[in-house]
Amino acid sequence: MMIIIVLVITAIISQTKADYQTSLTFNDLLPEDPKTYDKMRPPKKDGQATTVFFHVTVMGLDSIDETSMTYAADIFFAQTWKDHRLRLPENMTSEYRLLEVEWLKNMWRPDSFFKNAKSVTFQTMTIPNHYMWLYKDKTILYMVKLTLRLSCAMNFVIYPHDTQECKLQMESLSHTTEDMKFDWDPEVPLVVDENIELPQLALIKNYTADCTQVYSTGNFTCLEVVFVLKRRLGYYLFHTYIPTCLIVIMSWVSFWIKPEAAPARVTLGVTSLLTLSTQHAKSQASLPPVSYLKAVDAFMSVCTVFVFMALMEYCLVNIVLGDSSLPKPIPKPPPPENKFDKFFELATGKTAKNSIPSAKVGLIIEQKSFSSRRETRCSQQEDPTDSPHPFLNPRRSCQIDALSLPPAPPAPARGATKLTPAQVRLRRAIHVDKFSRVAFPLTFTLLNCTYWYMFYEYI
Numbered sequence: 319m320m321i322i323i324v325l326v327i328t329a330i331i332s333q334t335k336a337d338y339q340t341s342l343t344f345n346d347l348l349p350e351d352p353k354t355y356d357k358m359r360p361p362k363k364d365g366q367a368t369t370v371f372f373h374v375t376v377m378g379l380d381s382i383d384e385t386s387m388t389y390a391a392d393i394f395f396a397q398t399w400k401d402h403r404l405r406l407p408e409n410m411t412s413e414y415r416l417l418e419v420e421w422l423k424n425m426w427r428p429d430s431f432f433k434n435a436k437s438v439t440f441q442t443m444t445i446p447n448h449y450m451w452l453y454k455d456k457t458i459l460y461m462v463k464l465t466l467r468l469s470c471a472m473n474f475v476i477y478p479h480d481t482q483e484c485k486l487q488m489e490s491l492s493h494t495t496e497d498m499k500f501d502w503d504p505e506v507p508l509v510v511d512e513n514i515e516l517p518q519l520a521l522i523k524n525y526t527a528d529c530t531q532v533y534s535t536g537n538f539t540c541l542e543v544v545f546v547l548k549r550r551l552g553y554y555l556f557h558t559y560i561p562t563c564l565i566v567i568m569s570w571v572s573f574w575i576k577p578e579a580a581p582a583r584v585t586l587g588v589t590s591l592l593t594l595s596t597q598h599a600k601s602q603a604s605l606p607p608v609s610y611l612k613a614v615d616a617f618m619s620v621c622t623v624f625v626f627m628a629l630m631e632y633c634l635v636n637i638v639l640g641d642s643s644l645p646k647p648i649p650k651p652p653p654p655e656n657k658f659d660k661f662f663e664l665a666t667g668k669t670a671k672n673s674i675p676s677a678k679v680g681l682i683i684e685q686k687s688f689s690s691r692r693e694t695r696c697s698q699q700e701d702p703t704d705s706p707h708p709f710l711n712p713r714r715s716c717q718i719d720a721l722s723l724p725p726a727p728p729a730p731a732r733g734a735t736k737l738t739p740a741q742v743r744l745r746r747a748i749h750v751d752k753f754s755r756v757a758f759p760l761t762f763t764l765l766n767c768t769y770w771y772m773f774y775e776y777i
């Protein structure tokens with residue numbers, strides 16, 4: 319019984335001891351004479367500039383926008399400084415004590431601001447996202463969670479092989495380096511979440527740096543976090559480079575199509591050109607319209623030139639081929655009537671002069687219809703045995719036929735040894751095509767190798 323009572327009493331005593339930390343008012347922290355505390359003056363112990371230690375935890379990076387050259391970051395931002403002028407709450411047993419954040423308004427605090435921020439969002443749900451601690455050694459920690467929209471100057475000269483450096487800068491607004499200095503926390507200056515995942519870029523490096531700035535009014539302390547972001551090539555490889563190369567290769571199909579097929583070859587060239595220009599526009603849809611030439615522009619331009627040259631090659635083939643209306647009559651049998659008439663006149667005219675006018679001979683021959691075969695004509699003419707004139711006897715006219723007609727058929731036979739001009743031109747055109755079949759792929763491969771060799775180190 320007694321033991322229980324003793325235990326209860328000791329428990330009550332220990333309880334009262336733990337609860338001894340009474341509620342604190344701001345005046346409990348101020349020196350005995352509050353007038354000696356100037357909240358506008360940094361706590362310069364022994365005339366030394368106050369050092370404020372920074373710690374940044376980056377929880378997220380996202381919304382990297384090339385058009386506006388901005389990105390968003392979610393951070394925990396901690397500032398620690400020592401104010402020797404403060405009084406510690408009496409009987410402070412714990413390592414640190416939570417203070418009301420409102421008191422910051424009445425005490426000295428670092429005046430850091432985000433130099434390259436376009437907007438800063440301070441979250442208030444469910445309670446305002448900040449707190450203040452007072453350590454036993456009069457050190458004050460102020461921690462705040464912020465969402466920042468930061469500007470990041472980007473250069474797209476070697477886009478899409480580029481690497482961008484995006485910064486988060488914190489500078490002092492009103493204190494020069496004589497009064498206050500920022501420094502990184504000696505133990506853990508920066509923590510970047512390992513799981514940060516960006517759609518197009520990869521976070522390859524993060525480091526801290528000093529960005530103290532010299533102004534006309536003095537030197538202002540500044541610290542920065544640098545994120546090195548490397549563009550991932552995968553997206554561009556599958557959406558720009560490979561499709562573009564395929565379009566260029568597609569335009570070469572034209573060299574294997576026979577030169578006479580103008581619609582097929584022209585359509586192929588024009589379609590390739592249009593598709594390529596769409597590809598080019600798509601490849602930089604997310605970029606601001608910069609005035610300089612980008613790597614992807616160079617690649618696309620070369621591809622466009624290739625497709626254009628393939629189209630021009632057909633133009634050359636057409637020129638070599640000559641007027642398309644010219645070669646047609648040659649393969650066809652030449653208008654036989656005129657030629658035959660001439661020949662007939664030549665062969666018979668002199669002899670016929672004496673007896674029958676040559677016009678009449680022509681009439682007779684025309685009546686015998688040249689459209690029908692020569693043999694039938696001969697036989698037909700053989701049938702009417704009685705002829706008005708010995709010179710016009712059917713055998714003769716048939717002989718003349720046999721004499722006059724052969725020159726027309728030999729045209730194809732002659733081709734075996736000697737080509738017609740049209741065939742020569744066609745052969746030349748095919749030579750141009752054959753040359754292009756080798757020259758285009760070779761040059762394109764060469765230029766592609768040069769391109770990838772140039773940007774190899776950036777991949």
Ligand SMILES: *[C@@H]1O[C@H](CO)[C@@H](O)[C@H](O)[C@H]1NC(C)=O
Binds near residue numbers: 408
């Ligand atoms: C702690 O509180 C007790 C009781 O009020 C007091 O006697 C003692 O002086 C205090 N100690 C310090 C270090 O202030």
Ligand SMILES: *[C@@H]1O[C@H](CO)[C@@H](O)[C@H](O)[C@H]1NC(C)=O
Binds near residue numbers: 512521524
């Ligand atoms: C940030 O940098 C540190 C030190 O260089 C490194 O250990 C860490 O992995 C980096 N974090 C990311 C997300 O790259």
Ligand SMILES: *[C@@H]1O[C@H](CO)[C@@H](O)[C@H](O)[C@H]1NC(C)=O
Binds near residue numbers: 495496532536
């Ligand atoms: C400011 O910095 C420059 C160089 O960093 C230094 O030469 C100069 O003395 C500094 N001025 C002040 C007032 O500290």
